[in-house]
Amino acid sequence: xxLSRSRILALAVTALALVAAPASANHHTSGMKAGKxxxxxxxxxxxxxxxxxxxxxxxxxxxxxxxxxxTKPGSSGSxxxxxxxEKVAAMLGxxxxxxxxxxxxxxxxxxxxxxxxxxxxxxxxxxxxxxVDAAGKISEFSLDNIKHSKATLxxxxxxxxxxxxGGSLRVQxxxxxxxxxxxxxxxxxxxxxxxxxxRSIPFPFSAVDGGTGVEIFHGAHGRFETNAPVRTFxxxxxxxxxxxxxxxxxxxxxxxxLSDLKPGSKVMGTTIAELGNRNRPLDMIVYAKGGTDYIxxxxxxxxxxxxxxxxxxxxxxxxxxxxxxxxPYETIAELKGVQQLDRLDDNNAxxxxxxxxxxxxxxxxxxx
Amino acid sequence: xxxxLQQWVRLLAAALCLLNAAWADxxxxxxxxxxxxxxxxxxxxxxxxRQPNETMRVYVDGGPAANADLPPxxxxxxxxxxxxxxxxxxxxxxxxxxxxxxxxxxxxxxxxxxFDIPDTDGGAAAVVEEIYPTADxxxxxxxxxxxxxxxxxxRSEAYLRVHxxxxxxxxxxxxxxELDQELWDRAGRRLTIFFDPARVKRGLLPHEEAGVPIExxxxxxxxxxxxxxxxxxKPLARGFEKRFxxxxxxxxxxxxxxxxxxxxxxxxxDPVIVEFPESLDHALLGRLVRITTAARRAPLxxxxxxxxxxxRWRFTPDAPWPAGRYYVEVGTILEDLAGNxxxxxxxxxxxxxxxxxxxxxxxxxxxxVK
Numbered sequence: 005x006x007l008s009r010s011r012i013l014a015l016a017v018t019a020l021a022l023v024a025a026p027a028s029a030n031h032h033t034s035g036m037k038a039g040k041x042x043x044x045x046x047x048x049x050x051x052x053x054x055x056x057x058x059x060x061x062x063x064x065x066x067x068x069x070x071x072x073x074x075t076k077p078g079s080s081g082s083x084x085x086x087x088x089x090e091k092v093a094a095m096l097g098x099x100x101x102x103x104x105x106x107x108x109x110x111x112x113x114x115x116x117x118x119x120x121x122x123x124x125x126x127x128x129x130x131x132x133x134x135x136v137d138a139a140g141k142i143s144e145f146s147l148d149n150i151k152h153s154k155a156t157l158x159x160x161x162x163x164x165x166x167x168x169x170g171g172s173l174r175v176q177x178x179x180x181x182x183x184x185x186x187x188x189x190x191x192x193x194x195x196x197x198x199x200x201x202x203r204s205i206p207f208p209f210s211a212v213d214g215g216t217g218v219e220i221f222h223g224a225h226g227r228f229e230t231n232a233p234v235r236t237f238x239x240x241x242x243x244x245x246x247x248x249x250x251x252x253x254x255x256x257x258x259x260x261x262l263s264d265l266k267p268g269s270k271v272m273g274t275t276i277a278e279l280g281n282r283n284r285p286l287d288m289i290v291y292a293k294g295g296t297d298y299i300x301x302x303x304x305x306x307x308x309x310x311x312x313x314x315x316x317x318x319x320x321x322x323x324x325x326x327x328x329x330x331x332p333y334e335t336i337a338e339l340k341g342v343q344q345l346d347r348l349d350d351n352n353a354x355x356x357x358x359x360x361x362x363x364x365x366x367x368x369x370x371x372x
Numbered sequence: 373x374x375x376x377l378q379q380w381v382r383l384l385a386a387a388l389c390l391l392n393a394a395w396a397d398x399x400x401x402x403x404x405x406x407x408x409x410x411x412x413x414x415x416x417x418x419x420x421x422r423q424p425n426e427t428m429r430v431y432v433d434g435g436p437a438a439n440a441d442l443p444p445x446x447x448x449x450x451x452x453x454x455x456x457x458x459x460x461x462x463x464x465x466x467x468x469x470x471x472x473x474x475x476x477x478x479x480x481x482x483x484x485x486x487f488d489i490p491d492t493d494g495g496a497a498a499v500v501e502e503i504y505p506t507a508d509x510x511x512x513x514x515x516x517x518x519x520x521x522x523x524x525x526x527r528s529e530a531y532l533r534v535h536x537x538x539x540x541x542x543x544x545x546x547x548x549x550e551l552d553q554e555l556w557d558r559a560g561r562r563l564t565i566f567f568d569p570a571r572v573k574r575g576l577l578p579h580e581e582a583g584v585p586i587e588x589x590x591x592x593x594x595x596x597x598x599x600x601x602x603x604x605x606k607p608l609a610r611g612f613e614k615r616f617x618x619x620x621x622x623x624x625x626x627x628x629x630x631x632x633x634x635x636x637x638x639x640x641x642d643p644v645i646v647e648f649p650e651s652l653d654h655a656l657l658g659r660l661v662r663i664t665t666a667a668r669r670a671p672l673x674x675x676x677x678x679x680x681x682x683x684r685w686r687f688t689p690d691a692p693w694p695a696g697r698y699y700v701e702v703g704t705i706l707e708d709l710a711g712n713x714x715x716x717x718x719x720x721x722x723x724x725x726x727x728x729x730x731x732x733x734x735x736x737x738x739x740x741v742k
Contacts, residue, residue: 047553063558087441094432094442098465104528106552123462125526126603127560130462144446144461173557174659195555195564196655198515198711198718230573230719235551253549254570255577278577286552 032056033071033151035208041068041147041154046120046131049109052183052207057109057118059133060178060190065158067181067188069209070133071151078115078138080348082368085140088356089364092134095142096123104129105364108344110354117346117354117366118145136366155188155209176201183207184239184262185246191234193253202234202250204265218265232256232273238288238299242317249276249299251285257330259316276319277311277330285309287345289353291371300353300371302342307335310372336372399476401428403487410464410489414474417456422477424449424456433469433486445470466491467605498523498602500612503594504654505709507681508615511622512588513718515711516566518654519596524560524603533600534565536585537593544592547571547585560603564655573719586618622710625717626652628702628735635739638695643677643686644739646700651682653707660703663687664736665696672698699736 032054044064052058055075059068085091093100104122111118117136122129133145157176176192183189188209192201202218237250239262246262250273258273265271279285285301290313292298297313311333319330343364344356353371358364401414414428429444446461464470466489475482504518519534536544548565555564567585570578586592598611630649636642644663657678662671674689704714711718714735 062553087438090434090438091441091443094434095444095446097430097432097445097447097460097462097468097470099432099434099468102465122527124603125528125601127524127556127558128603129527142443173559173562173655175555175557177551177553177555179551179553193551193553193555195557195562196653196659197705197707197713198566198569199705230569232569253551253566254573 032208035210036069036071036151036153038149038151041070041150041152043068043131043133043147045129046104046106046122046133047178048181049107049118049120049133050181050183050188051109051111052188055111055113056183057111057133058181058183058188059120060181061131062175062177062192063127065156065176067155067157067178067190067205067209069153069155069188069207070145070147072111072118072145073151074111074114074116074135077113080110080115080352080368081138083117083136083138083140083348083354083366084368085136085142085366087363088136088142088366089362091142092119092121095134095144096121096132098123100362105343105356108346108354108356108366110346110348112347115348140366153209155205157190157192157203180234180236182237182239184248189237189239189248189265191237191250193233193235199231199233202237202265202271218267218269218271230254236285236288238290240290240297240299240313242313249288249290251279251288251301253284255279255284257285257311259319274319275330276316277333279309286343289345289347291347291350291353293371298371300345302339302345302355307337308339308342308345308372309333309335339369399474401472401474401485403470403472406459410460412458412460412472414456414458416454417451418476418478424451424458426475427477428456428458428472428474430458430460431471431473433471439471464489495523497606497609498525499609500596503596503612503614505651505682507651507709509617509619510586511620511710512584512586512618513572513621513623513710514567514586514618515569515572515707515709515718516564516653517594519563519565521561521563521602525556525563526601526603526605527554527556527560529600530554530563530565533597535595535597537595539591541593544585546582562655588618588620591615591617622650622708622712623717623719625712626650626706626708626714628714628737631700631737633700633737633739635698635741636693638693638741641689641692643688644698644700644741646685646687646737647680648683648685651709653709654678654682656703656706657682657685660706661685662701663689664699664701666699671701693741695742697738697740699738701734701736703734 043061045062047060047062050058055072057070057072059070089105090100093103102124106120106122109118115138119134121132121134123132124130134142135145136142174196176194178190178192180191186207188205188207190203232252232254234250235253237248240247240249247259248262249259251257255278256275257277257279258275260271260273285303288299288301290297290299299311301309311331341358342355343358346354348354348368351371352368355369356364356366399414399416403410403412412430431442431444434442448459450457468489470487472485473482499522501520501522531550536547538544547567549568570576571582571585573579594614596612598608600608632647634645636644658676664671672689674687677686707713
């Protein structure tokens with residue numbers, strides 16, 4: 005019996021699909037090789053798709069993409085780890101005053117929490133990544149043999165760079181990191197020039213592309229324009245267009261469309277709020293409640309701020325001195341000492357909070 | 373009499389038996405250095421089904437109250453004959469006490485032994501070598517300080533250890549930008565501290581609310597506390613103070629046309645000397661100013677010296693100067709003390725917009741060596 009042409013075609017298509025399917029399931033890890041991820045410093049963390057964890061390495065001037073393989077969907081219970089800094093220090097064989105918890109990110113799929121930690125406080129500090137599961141159990145996320153890729157930032161240290169001849173003393177401290185639409189966005193602050201760098205790196209990383217730098221400016225009452233290092237930012241869609249909400253090392257909170265981040269361009273953020281003295285957001289997340297989107301920001305000294313995004317699309321910027329200072333926000337003063345903040349799920353956030361004694365607790369809070 | 377002697381002999385025999393039994397079964401734990409790192413060794417490791425981590429676990433000793441909650445050290449176990457070894461994942465820390473809990477499973481319960489890692493004397497205590505800018509008069513819109521230390525320092529206490537005092541010795545509240553990521557160089561020997569740009573910049577809320585951090589006409593002292601710990605955990609040998617006066621805000625971008633270049637003679641290694649009318653940023657002078665040849669390829673190799681309160685830059689070549697045309701090549705993001713660059717002032721006043729020059733990456737001044 006001979007097969008009809010359409011049967012042959014059907015069989016061929018099925019065969020192709022069977023061959024192609026496994027490859028397309030993890031295209032995000034294409035270009036990644038297993039091996040030691042040589043992080044020289046522990047910095048900001050952010051999750052990308054499919055359990056890929058991005059880690060910023062300021063000393064090595066690189067962004068790592070780590071395949072955690074942690075893709076089994078998990079449910080977020082109520083997490084509570086008291087004395088998490090003491091427990092982390094104990095596991096790393098040192099005292100609590102010898103570790104620094106640099107950043108925290110929740111895997112949106114598994115709901116496990118990842119911490120980037122410096123073991124030691126000197127220039128030789130070791131970078132460690134730890135995982136905390138929903139039950140509060142802490143384990144090391146080893147970087148010794150992990151599938152990963154790396155994007156090198158333009159001012160990576162030369163192998164033989166010496167002190168005293170310039171160049172090697174400059175470091176871009178990576179202050180924030182996010183994955184949006186196939187790109188990793190990196191905010192950095194130089195320890196020399198007062199310059200803004202917001203870098204956009206296509207992901208999966210290619211060997212030579214360190215991304216494009218964009219100069220960010222902000223205005224002040226419609227009169228003064230200055231270069232402004234972005235400290236922390238969060239992606240947000242305004243009327244279906246991807247934007248960034250960014251907080252500077254100064255105080256304006258601005259919005260700008262992602263499409264403005266063109267190579268070599270100069271971007272003026274539209275000021276949506278002036279946060280005032282001592283109000284410097286450390287982390288920002290966006291969530292929905294009762295039909296409105298809110299921005300939640302932690303500022304360790306002033307508590308947690310909740311800002312409504314209602315009418316954000318109408319804002320053309322704070323132009324005059326007499327204008328009301330932007331989007332209204334309230335401070336949730338009882339949440340003091342919040343060092344880290346990230347989304348857990350639609351109704352909860354995870355915070356790392358420090359009390360007066362210095363003890364730190366990792367715990368879940370309801371989104372306010 | 374004989375009965376009593378027999379009793380004693382029996383007792384002695386029993387005691388000896390017990391001792392023998394104890395010796396035969398007792399396990400010991402030692403800490404030793406192997407390959408430069410500390411390792412814990414337990415022997416004899418009883419054969420059988422007992423897991424290594426049930427037999428021996430190492431903890432940081434946090435004191436009786438904390439110990440109940442602390443997890444054991446990360447590390448790995450190996451068994452070699454009758455010896456169970458535990459190698460900590462990270463090198464042990466001087467000044468920390470470690471507690472080994474071990475149990476031979478014979479029913480006598482867990483035992484403990486503690487070990488202290490001896491403090492190694494790290495050498496001389498560190499000091500502040502210099503604070504830039506070194507000038508005694510700073511503009512009201514001064515942007516930053518660089519603190520240079522003689523040895524690597526520890527992170528996370530910078531803003532507790534640096535203070536700005538007014539003329540009466542009173543601390544200025546929050547004059548500096550306090551970042552969790554302190555701005556150190558890779559060696560941990562240079563710290564950059566920014567004055568809070570939100571207070572320096574005009575038109576922002578903190579500028580209105582709190583005012584500029586330092587005021588024209590007044591004097592201040594920048595104080596570095598000696599309690600600042602270096603990377604080895606030792607405080608500084610002494611603190612440091614920088615006294616300075618404040619002049620008017622500087623809103624003028626530096627101009628290369630104001631610079632004076634004194635060319636050296638050919639055939640010798642005398643320096644080329646570049647002088648400018650105002651102090652410039654020390655770090656950027658070290659990085660953004662180079663000497664190149666007419667061919668404009670790689671910069672010449674040599675040594676840079678910055679002195680006279682960062683108003684003079686000198687370059688001594690590694691090899692004697694051949695005669696010819698040279699260039700002082702300057703990156704246009706070079707800043708003066710207030711953050712004005714060759715490209716633009718720190719703040720561009722859009723009402724009175726100064727003509728912004730086309731921002732090339734560098735500008736040059738030519739000179740002849742003959």
